[in-house]
Amino acid sequence: MKFKAFLIENGVNLLERRFLPALEKMGKICHIFLTRDHAIFLHNLLNGDGIQCIAQFRKEALFDDYRISSQNEDRIAFAIDVSLLQRAVRSSVSICSEFGGGPAENRLQIKLVKKLPPNCTQPMPFLTFETKGYKSAVIQDVPISKPLSRAQVLELQTALDLAQDLPPTLVQVPELNQLQSFIDRMKHIGELLNVFISKYGDLHVQISTTLITLGAEFQKLLVIGDRAQSPPEDHNLSARTRSERAVLRGDAQSVQVSVKHFWKSLQCHLAKPDCAFYGIAPQGACLTVIFQFFIPGTHQIDKSISLHCRLPVLDPGSN
DSSP states (O other): OOOEEOOHHHHHIIIIIIHHHHHHOOOSSEEEEEEEEEEEEEEEETTOOOOOEEEEEEHHHHHEEEEEOOTTTTTTEEEHHHHHHHHHHHHHHHHHHHHHHTTTTEEEEEEEEEETTOSSSEEEEEEEEEEEEEEEEEEEEBBBBBOOOOOHHHHHHHHHHHHTTTEEEEEEEEEEHHHHHHHHHHTTTTOOOOOETTTTOOOOEEOSSSSSSSEEEEEEEEEEESOOOOGGTTSSSOOOHHHHHHHHSSSSSEEEEEEHHHHHHGGGGGGGGGGEEEEOOOOEEEEEEEEEOOTTTTTSBOEEEEEEEEEOOOEEEEO
């Protein structure tokens, strides 16, 4: 199997300044899944333990002169330490800046190689970064796992396909900082978070303990998918009563998730999304958070990059 490409300036900026800092918050190790058209970063899709995170890029968003080949339909997957990857990219950028010169002189090449490390008898796989300056080149090797077998790649592809299913109702939260501010203040109070989403465009989050109950409510949010009109007789009722009535009507769902997982998903703000959508999967299977990005200077969706999280549900709650 072979992989070689050049990271373009936009790709370097996306990874170094936005996505790798966000992905590092999700967990130490992630899988990189390379296909003919996409580069995908995956957390926890194979073990199913904890929050799942998927960042997907069309190859043109990150790379130039992208070449990949394998006997598994040109698909390659391996595990990598995100912090080591981030360090290599950041270091390569600083080397390029130090060397100066035009774009042709300091292109950043990335490729898969096998090398024999010191004191080892077996060659090991690495993701290698090569930065060519005016008169010299700097090579950095990031250790990776043995590339996944055909069966493991198929398992990863199946998990990825399943993770793409959208909840029937999604509500948009344009101001993520409000939600993050609430969770930052409340995450030390309790371990469980109740999340309620309605077809009316309501999102409620609530932390309860034996001594205290605290919550935040977002109303009249943009709804994508199944939607409904809120009954006028509910408008003057409390948030809790309205929520219970909406669930009984089948117009809403509620689930219970880990505060830690919810807080971790909010760290995706480091990738600088323009807005986020929240939804609950059928039968309360998981809580899905989809982060949306716009083409710079517009309100048009940038379809070349995507990022979403799936939070495991502790209590399926009401449906």
